[in-house]
Ligand SMILES: Nc1ncnc2c1ncn2[C@@H]1O[C@H](COP(=O)(O)OP(=O)(O)OP(=O)(O)O)[C@@H](O)[C@H]1O
């Protein structure tokens with residue numbers, strides 16, 4: 035939360051000038067687009083007659099209706115308590131998104147038919163590939179972060195080269211390099227382990243930087259106090275520094291986790307039966323490509339919502355010692 | 359003389375901490391007469407900290423120049439001096455938070471050097487209280503105090519808790535045990551920091567300007583805690599500008615300037631009859647307000 039003043043300010047969305055200007059902006063925006071040929075035009079048929087014949091009047095009427103609806107919405111929601119406001123806005127946006135998807139005229143029965151397999155096989159694979167990669171990435175990251183902070187030139191050299199290389203190369207290349215390159219050294223990995231390895235080192239490189247900055251954000255005094263009590267490096271790190279760095283680390287980690295969840299779709303190029311791969315293989319031959327892709331996207335979204343929830347739980351847990 | 363010395367150490371109540379008595383105190387107290395001392399220690403072990411010809415550089419800047427200082431068991435030393443004179447640097451060398459480049463420092467019989475493997479043995483025996491408290495903000499007050507005994511001395515959780523509560527009682531805030539550091543006032547936080555160090559039952563306590571980050575009305579509660587520690591015979595080295603405290607508690611006041619010990623003496627003498635011009639100037643500046 036931003037710092038809240040204790041004085042109740044007038045609600046912005048109830049100020050006439052604000053409502054008037056939003057109304058004007060929305061009206062202007064929608065006047066720029068000719069919506070007479072869309073569903074919106076059809077809905078307005080009773081007022082404007084045949085949409086295609088309505089001309090400027092039809093355009094104006096549609097824009098006007100949308101602007102009124104928008105402003106009214108803004109004002110009315112402003113009266114609800116904050117929780118209800120959030121839920122209402124979410125619901126409205128959801129409806130809009132669904133309406134957007136609906137405009138593709140997707141075949142719902144096809145989705146319904148294939149969804150179970152998409153979930154049992156695709157989601158399952160995506161989840162375990164991501165989870166294992168996450169685990170390895172975290173391990174790599176913490177070691178590399180300590181190496182980057184150490185005074186040992188060799189360790190620093192390796193760690194900084196590692197982060198530079200794996201943050202710099204496109205993930206797709208890394209996946210190919212590992213899958214096709216490692217066999218040159220006599221290491222033959224299957225598709226799934228290759229994918230996991232590639233994701234781990236790539237995400238590990240990003241997380242290294244997150245960990246490093248988190249560790250560095252802790253006041254020197256904490257190290258000094260810990261050292262002055264005789265705590266060694268490992269103990270200080272585990273019990274004093276990392277627990278304090280975690281609240282700093284968690285939000286960017288949440289970001290990384292979510293993007294890695296979706297990046298895991300890149301291992302589909304190796305033929306791993308994860309979500310994206312399945313969506314495409316089921317969709318393509320039957321010309322229901324869009325159905326499967328939309329379904330898969332929504333599943334990715336649901337999964338990342340779960341990650342968001344976990345993240346906010348952890349953040350709340352760590353904000354305890356900051357509360358007054 | 360010796361009698362009055364040990365009397366002081368035993369912490370028998372009454373005005374024996376007045377400046378009149380203070381001036382005899384740089385004589386080494388007899389360890390055998392100290393109640394908190396478990397076993398008989400030979401006289402040579404009396405020196406808890408011994409620094410000889412210590413010099414330290416930060417890059418090319420010389421922060422300490424040939425410092426000689428001996429701290430004996432039960433002694434209470436106050437170090438003062440202008441900002442940047444090397445007071446913090448000196449006491450941070452005593453628990454090897456800083457490295458010195460020349461000379462020798464021996465703490466509790468262990469010589470400090472860069473290749474030592476037993477620095478933990480030194481640090482367990484040297485408590486340090488910082489200007490900005492440096493409590494562990496993610497732990498409760500109780501846990502701050504339990505951490506040392508549990509992790510360094512291998513005490514069980516219940517034993518550590520008993521120790522922690524005992525020392526929180528000692529600094530008179532046992533009721534705050536389950537709060538987090540941010541929920542306490544500055545003075546309370548500093549007292550927790552003192553308790554945290556005491557829980558390790560150190561042989562000597564180092565204080566680095568423990569009251570200078572505090573609001574005026576909180577200074578006295580921390581000074582009282584420190585005074586009562588002194589009364590119980592704790593060996594202390596204190597960097598502070600609280601001259602009232604120095605007068606009442608110190609056996610010896612040390613004045614540092616530009617990395618050197620310029621002058622030292624019993625508080626009475628030090629304050630009433632300073633020898634060096636720099637000391638006089640410093641005292642006149644600090645006593646003006
Ligand atoms: N890490 C460092 N790197 C370089 N110079 C330093 C460092 N720490 C301290 N110094 C310098 O060493 C000198 C002594 O510093 P020190 O902190 O010991 O002074 P002090 O007597 O404690 O002063 P104050 O009363 O302000 O705390 C100062 O001139 C300071 O600038």
Ligand SMILES: [Mg+2]
Nearest residue numbers: 445446447567
């Ligand atoms: Mg200082």
